[in-house]
Amino acid sequence: MNIAKYPEIKSTSKRLKKIYVAIMLWIVGRAIAAAAKVDREVKEEFKGLDDKFMMHLHVLPSGPGMIVGKDKNGKVKYMGWNPAGKKITLDMKIKNIEAAMLMFTFQESTCVASAHNRLAVSGNVPDTMAFIRILNIVETYLLPKVITSLAVKRYPKWSEMNPLRKHLGRILIYIRTFTF
Amino acid sequence: MHIPELFSFYNKTRIISGKKAIENIPFELGNMNACKPIVITDKTSVKNGLIQTLLKAFADSKITIGAVYDDVTYPAIGIIKEISQLFSARGCDSIIALGGESVAYTAKGVNSLICSDMEDLANFDKIKEQLHLKPMFFIASSFSSGKETSANAIIDGRILKSSEFMPDIAFIDPRMLKSPNKETTLFAGIRAIGTSIEACSQLNCNPMIDSFAFSAIQLIAENLFKASKTITCSKSRVGLANGLAISGIVASNAEEGFCSYISRSLSMSTGFSFDLLYCTIFPHFIEFKLKETKSSIREELLLPIAGIDTYCSTDIKERADKAVELLLDMISESKVVPPNLNSLKIPQYKVEASLLDAEKIYGNQFSKNGCQKIVQSAFNSEIIKGGK
Numbered sequence: 001m002n003i004a005k006y007p008e009i010k011s012t013s014k015r016l017k018k019i020y021v022a023i024m025l026w027i028v029g030r031a032i033a034a035a036a037k038v039d040r041e042v043k044e045e046f047k048g049l050d051d052k053f054m055m056h057l058h059v060l061p062s063g064p065g066m067i068v069g070k071d072k073n074g075k076v077k078y079m080g081w082n083p084a085g086k087k088i089t090l091d092m093k094i095k096n097i098e099a100a101m102l103m104f105t106f107q108e109s110t111c112v113a114s115a116h117n118r119l120a121v122s123g124n125v126p127d128t129m130a131f132i133r134i135l136n137i138v139e140t141y142l143l144p145k146v147i148t149s150l151a152v153k154r155y156p157k158w159s160e161m162n163p164l165r166k167h168l169g170r171i172l173i174y175i176r177t178f179t180f
Numbered sequence: 181m182h183i184p185e186l187f188s189f190y191n192k193t194r195i196i197s198g199k200k201a202i203e204n205i206p207f208e209l210g211n212m213n214a215c216k217p218i219v220i221t222d223k224t225s226v227k228n229g230l231i232q233t234l235l236k237a238f239a240d241s242k243i244t245i246g247a248v249y250d251d252v253t254y255p256a257i258g259i260i261k262e263i264s265q266l267f268s269a270r271g272c273d274s275i276i277a278l279g280g281e282s283v284a285y286t287a288k289g290v291n292s293l294i295c296s297d298m299e300d301l302a303n304f305d306k307i308k309e310q311l312h313l314k315p316m317f318f319i320a321s322s323f324s325s326g327k328e329t330s331a332n333a334i335i336d337g338r339i340l341k342s343s344e345f346m347p348d349i350a351f352i353d354p355r356m357l358k359s360p361n362k363e364t365t366l367f368a369g370i371r372a373i374g375t376s377i378e379a380c381s382q383l384n385c386n387p388m389i390d391s392f393a394f395s396a397i398q399l400i401a402e403n404l405f406k407a408s409k410t411i412t413c414s415k416s417r418v419g420l421a422n423g424l425a426i427s428g429i430v431a432s433n434a435e436e437g438f439c440s441y442i443s444r445s446l447s448m449s450t451g452f453s454f455d456l457l458y459c460t461i462f463p464h465f466i467e468f469k470l471k472e473t474k475s476s477i478r479e480e481l482l483l484p485i486a487g488i489d490t491y492c493s494t495d496i497k498e499r500a501d502k503a504v505e506l507l508l509d510m511i512s513e514s515k516v517v518p519p520n521l522n523s524l525k526i527p528q529y530k531v532e533a534s535l536l537d538a539e540k541i542y543g544n545q546f547s548k549n550g551c552q553k554i555v556q557s558a559f560n561s562e563i564i565k566g567g568k
Contacts, residue, residue, distance in 0.1 A: 001262050003269050006247035011238040060207055061242055097240050098203040116198065
């Protein structure tokens with residue numbers, strides 16, 4: 001049998017998609033840290049989490065990813081993408097880059113992606129749910145209503161988030177995300 | 181619902197179905213400690229571009245595919261040995277089968293050969309209880325017939341059966357279900373409905389078989405005609421592929437029915453496809469069951485075939501008749517099923533030889549006279565308006 005007729009095939013790379021997801025994760029990571037200072041609800045959610053809380057959201061098998069957690073003083077910070085040397089308490093894995101693209105191009109909301117089994121989580125379920133709620137609030141601040149409606153399970157009502165809070169919060173979060 | 185005093189139901193296969201389903205393969209391989217799969221497929225899948233789609237799904241996974249063997253035409257021991265050599269030479273640790281039943285049977289043969297010391301599969305029966313197979317994934321294509329998820333493998337005309345043969349995961353991705361062949365799809369769908377009905381009407385039937393068969397019949401009945409068209413929504417094809425995959429699991433947990441037995445026996449002696457013969461005999465079999473046997477058709481059959489509205493609005497005594505009527509209409513509507521075996525020019529002595537074997541096994545269930553009636557009807561009567 002001529003084995004050379006059937007060569008080994010190495011996996012290729014989806015560089016553009018990886019770059020897109022990396023940028024999205026960077027923005028969302030920094031925006032979460034900013035929202036923890038600006039928004040009352042996000043602040044409360046983080047208060048309920050453990051002092052050593054550190055969440056790693058990443059795409060399998062080799063990234064990109066983002067790490068958000070509390071520092072020694074209990075402040076919420078975006079801690080980059082590299083988990084080396086960090087004690088991760090909540091590890092959220094997106095199973096592949098295509099699943100990440102569906103999520104970050106808002107074709108599937110986080111809830112739908114979970115229901116479609118595109119995420120694997122190692123850690124507490126309550127912490128995961130809290131993080132998903134935080135993610136939903138941050139997306140509501142970052143994105144226009146048309147897009148947010150696709151990304152979250154239910155867009156917040158007027159009584160839950162009035163326009164003044166939303167627009168003021170949006171400006172502050174954007175400034176904090178892209179400046180310091 | 182009838183519950184036997186003791187029953188077992190085994191299902192090794194997990195189904196991952198839907199948009200971008202095959203992108204999960206690298207993750208699932210990792211979960212099974214596998215990192216170098218061999219892909220077994222056929223030329224049709226290559227021609228339809230399915231291999232390219234599969235290779236794209238591995239992008240960024242850092243997994244090396246040991247080899248793509250795309251020369252499977254028929255599940256023969258020669259091909260199985262060749263692939264086994266390739267598997268060992270490349271240090272592969274898992275198998276991905278992409279295509280129809282020939283590919284799946286070949287993959288099952290390769291898996292049992294590489295996991296045993298055997299040189300061929302002649303002594304398979306001796307080792308089938310101690311099989312510890314490598315991870316095997318199956319990707320459904322438009323040529324899949326549902327037998328891929330079953331516990332059977334037919335290699336060189338010999339039936340090998342082991343529950344370990346069921347693939348670990350069956351992937352059903354709409355992108356892999358394009359370019360369906362109308363006839364193949366219709367035959368596979370009707371045959372899968374038939375085997376599911378046969379499984380439910382056996383004495384050892386249990387609630388698990390019932391529930392799996394219910395889903396299989398419903399999914400196939402709802403999607404068969406939509407999915408067999410060339411231009412159609414992918415949802416129907418995914419629905420049908422799911423139904424077929426579930427019917428394979430049902431068939432693995434039930435004894436082979438009369439209709440399947442005689443179709444297989446005739447298929448081996450005449451060379452006609454099993455699905456074609458099954459679809460030809462099945463209308464005669466179901467008609468006989470309805471009219472002649474005490475344990476007739478179960479009235480619940482109407483629910484998956486016709487839906488809740490028709491089921492509720494039909495009198496309980498008429499449900500079985502209605503179900504059979506709709507089933508026969510469906511087979512007629514397909515316009516591909518021949519009216520009888522005579523129209524296929526199968527000689528009567530071959531039919532009688534198969535009947536003699538079948539009588540020994542199913543004589544108690546249907547009586548010798550009953551078996552003869554079914555086969556006689558299948559040979560020269562016309563219950564449905566025949567197709568080609």
